Amino acid sequence: MLTASAAALPALLATAGCRSSDLFAGPDPLAGRPALSHDVITLQAVIAAEQAMIKLYQAAVGGRLGADGLAGLLAEHRQHLGRLQARLVLPPGFSAASGSASQSASPSASPGVVPARVTTGRLRAAEQASAADLLRRLVTVQPALAQLFASIAASDATHVVALGG
């Protein structure tokens, strides 16, 4: 009787001139971690940018820069983040913060970097940059995601006006 462990399977297949993918119709379990799709990588980058925006608003509210008016805008950014995160379901082995998101995140919203003093002008510039970044990204993703990006970009545009832009 022939017995073989899972670890020995690739060697056996190689001896037989086969790849494991020849035996399975689905994803190759021995080919390593599959690559994330463009939409998922884009979504990760947008989530990272939204998190940076929230940090910026938190710093502004903490510094009492018109805290009452900013609280409403901050709440809407938290809604954006929640809706974006709900769209992101990663396979086991991937973390929400991993991948190339940080590499492709908007330069306007560097995650983790929050200036000590946040002015209204800084918030306005961040909102403008966010809206522009979303407009740039939405042409390359699936329609449902594109519409979410467009809606968030429009919300950001209304924030610019609310901030005196």
Next chain:
Amino acid sequence: MTRVMAISASAVRAVPALPALQAALAAEDAAIFGYGVAGAHLSGSRKAAAEQDWTEHNEARDRLTAMISALGATPVAAQAFYRLPFEVTDAASAAKLAAYLEEGVTRAYLGLVAVSDRRLRAFGALAMQGPAERAAFWRGTTEAFPGLDVPG
């Protein structure tokens, strides 16, 4: 190489461009009519704002008409009369109507974002920002997801 599929619970398939453009044009026509009603109940700076918005909707209508004609299609004609969603009797209900109209136009342009043509998609996304801003003005508040039906 195996690729992880994009995750979307409410996947929207790409829609044809022409119906989406016609829907945007119809929304602009409705807004032009509605501002005529709203403007009659407004005064001062708010009347001036309504007149400015009416002008912008006329310009947008002309732009959409040209785009549809360029595709070889006949632009949908404006109706002679539109049924209002509620009675407009004073400045408050006029402002409410203006917000309602802008929200409708915002939704119509968001429909264009579902088309596969990248230029039209970008056009729709940019075009919805104006009505979203005007809706916020007339409503008095911003919102997190202009144009989208999002459960509260």
